[in-house]
Amino acid sequence: MKQPRIHLILAVFLIIILAGCAKAATTKEGAATNAPATTTAPTAKAAPKVVKAALNTVPVPLFSFLDEKNQPAGFIIDYLKELEKKLPEYKFEYESVDNEGQLIGTDTGKYAFAANFWFKNPEREKKYLYPQQEFGYSITGLAVKPDRDDIKTLDDLVGKKLVPMSPVSGFRYILKDYNLKHPGKEIKVEDVDKTTPADDLKLVESGKYDAHLLNINHFEDAVKKLNLNLKIGGVISKEPVYFIFNKNQTELAQKVDAATTELIKDGSLSKLSEKWFKVDVFKSLEFVQQGYKFRKE
Template identity: 30%
Template sequence: MKKFWRRLSLIAIMATLGLTLSACSTTSVANRNVLKADQKSKTITWGVKADTRLFGLENIKTGQLEGFEIDLAKAMTKKILGPDAKAEFVPVTSSTRIPLLKNGNIDAIMATMTITPERAKQVDFSKSYFDAGQSILVKKGSGITSIKDLNKKGKVILGVSGSSSVQNVAKVAPKATVLQLSDYAQDMTALKSGQGDAMTTDNGILYGLASENKGYEVVGGTFTKEPYGIAVNKNQKAFLKKLNWALEELEKDGTYNKLLKKWFGDVKGFNYEEMKRS
């Protein structure tokens, strides 16, 4: 596990250095035809989460990434490039995913990334593939039942740096202090140790955390709409069109709903029927 996270840290460092080096490159990454390159290699390289239960998480026994986004990326890859095509995965965080995309380390981001106007200035998004909503995770018996209970001085809300959730919660509960950590695992550890009163991010992610951490629960429903989209570099219209087509095809043939049921069908509190697509 330590080796995995060292590799993830190295990728983040390379992404940062790449921002400088790419300026000296003779061929702009933005002008590279990603679709043609992927058709030639029969491979799409996806930036995915490796620390987010239900969406993308490393199986410590096999070393493989597992989750809804992992399976959806594999299905989309085969739909676009053929049954013998391969999906490759690069672990990303909320703060490294766009730099890695810009540097050409990955072809697309599928990593619980909410479609926002600010992000759309940097990347292009596919249609939404998962309609999440922001909520809060608390210790059972905390007395906190909604985001309103956190809008007080002295209350501390835990979030992940680089995510839209920290910006959203600061607007909804401006009197509270928002403590930003690097990933969900650190947030969960901080919540358990009493460094925060609640953790906030999208409900799907929180349900995953609640399912593996007894004594914690998602409360108060959602207070934002967080549609997840696949992000690609600007000037990749052909690639983006193919991604949207593949997603629509998987929704039509029932693959999408099968994957949704596989990962969320038995999650307590999650409305699987409401999320199904035809």
């Protein structure tokens, strides 16, 4: 009776040994372990966020225009490309609209920002976000007939006929600021809904008006294309220019601001200025004036 009992004990012992070997084998092969897999698929790189930006539908000489291949070009376009390098999490898509469309579209959120050379003024600051750092400057001058040596500064415009301006023109605020500082000696200017630098300069050449306050790049472009007999009587100022952002685009505006500051510090925007304007507008007004005179000689 003892022999069957010994056989039973040996059988149980053998089963336990075989089970242990099987567990060890499966653990060695990695098929029956509770440990998580150590290899995972690489995380895909997140696609950049598409941001809609408004460009000027009317070509702005050297700032933004369509090249011979019908592609956007100019200082603003190159600046946007530099921003994309600094901010790879964004990709800018452009739509060309007029100034009024840019303002309305940015205010309503159709566009995240309007990429134009906007002046800063209190009315716009109430509706839009402005970066702290300007991305460039508008060099303003007075266009006059060649025989006019009596108009070189804003002081010389008192009592003269200035070409009419749109009420929303950035140059209008230069005159408003001047008039506030010179009560009783204000510069008068008529209102006009829409106009072009070419049409404005023709009014000066005809003698109907004494002078026109405008961006010098506009002047050079129109005079060259239309062969107008005019000159710049004097360079008035360099006005800081900005993109304007929808009020809800705080993060984007802050990132663009930081990137712009870096582009100025490393000289990138100075190089773009020299490329397009033949002068570094980030230097002093006196330096810019000399650069402009050099081009005219």
